[in-house]
Amino acid sequence: METTLDADGTVCVPCAGTVIDCSNGTTSVVICDDGNPSTINDVQTILDCNGEICVPCMGVDTDCATNTTTTLPCNDGNDCTENDMETTLDADGTVCVPCAGIPLDCASGPTSVVACDDGNANTINDRQTILDCNGDICVPCMGTPTNCNEDETTIRQCDDGNDCTVEDMETVLNSDGTVCVPCAGIPL
Numbered sequence: 001m002e003t004t005l006d007a008d009g010t011v012c013v014p015c016a017g018t019v020i021d022c023s024n025g026t027t028s029v030v031i032c033d034d035g036n037p038s039t040i041n042d043v044q045t046i047l048d049c050n051g052e053i054c055v056p057c058m059g060v061d062t063d064c065a066t067n068t069t070t071t072l073p074c075n076d077g078n079d080c081t082e083n084d085m086e087t088t089l090d091a092d093g094t095v096c097v098p099c100a101g102i103p104l105d106c107a108s109g110p111t112s113v114v115a116c117d118d119g120n121a122n123t124i125n126d127r128q129t130i131l132d133c134n135g136d137i138c139v140p141c142m143g144t145p146t147n148c149n150e151d152e153t154t155i156r157q158c159d160d161g162n163d164c165t166v167e168d169m170e171t172v173l174n175s176d177g178t179v180c181v182p183c184a185g186i187p188l
Contacts, residue, residue, distance in 0.1 A: 022047055022054030032057035040092040062089050064096030074099035080109065080133040106131055106138030116141035124176040146173050148180030158183035 002015035018024070026048045034042045039059025046053055061067075067089055074086040081101025088095055102108075109131050116128045123143025131138055152174040160168045165185025172179055 020047070020049055022052065025049055027054055034058050038062055038094075060091070062091050062094050064089055064094070067091055069096050071097070076100050080104045080131070082109075104131065104133055106136065109133055111138050118143050122146050122178065146176060146178050148173060148178070151175055153180055155181075160185050164188050 001013075002011055003013035004011050022045070027045050028048055029043050029045050032042050032044045034057045036042075036059065038061060040062050042057055042059035044053055044057035045055035064087070068091070069087050069089055071085050071087040074084050076084045076099040078084075078101065081103055084099055084101035085097075086095060086099040087097035104110075106129070110133075111129050112132055113127050113129050116126050118126045118141040120126075120143060123145050126141055126143035128137055128141040129139035130136065148171070153171050154174055155169050155171050158168050158170040160183040162168075162185060165187055168183055168185035169181075170179055170183040171181035
């Protein structure tokens with residue numbers, strides 16, 4: 001508005017208007033990014049006439065401790081866990097508790113008994129127990145001890161390499177052929 005003299009149009013009060021600002025102008029709420037990964041639904045209020053920011057960009061806090069969450073089954077990719085679960089924030093799916101499961105061990109996980117070699121020549125049927133998911137050894141490799149005094153044996157012919165003996169014989173375990181009594185003959 002300006003005020004002019006009717007007689008000759010001289011400007012008495014120069015043209016001026018009411019300054020429009022965030023308190024008296026029309027505004028809009030627009031989507032923005034406040035740069036905080038812990039907030040959602042970020043918005044700011046701007047003055048329509050020139051885009052001036054009236055209310056800075058900010059979002060709603062997505063705090064896992066105080067907002068609603070959901071815990072669901074998942075797969076953590078580890079064969080040695082079970083009952084894998086993940087907790088997410090309902091508002092935006094933010095992961096509050098990453099996918100993880102209960103670790104399996106020799107007491108809780110499936111195991112298998114497999115053949116092995118315990119390195120002891122005086123044992124047979126060597127076996128160890130392993131955790132199926134990763135092969136960890138649950139029960140170390142061990143075999144059944146061979147006992148020449150208690151297990152079944154066989155006396156068989158042999159050659160002791162001495163030309164001055166006859167009827168060379170040795171005693172072996174039937175289970176694995178372990179020599180209990182070395183090859184020897186009757187002297188001539």
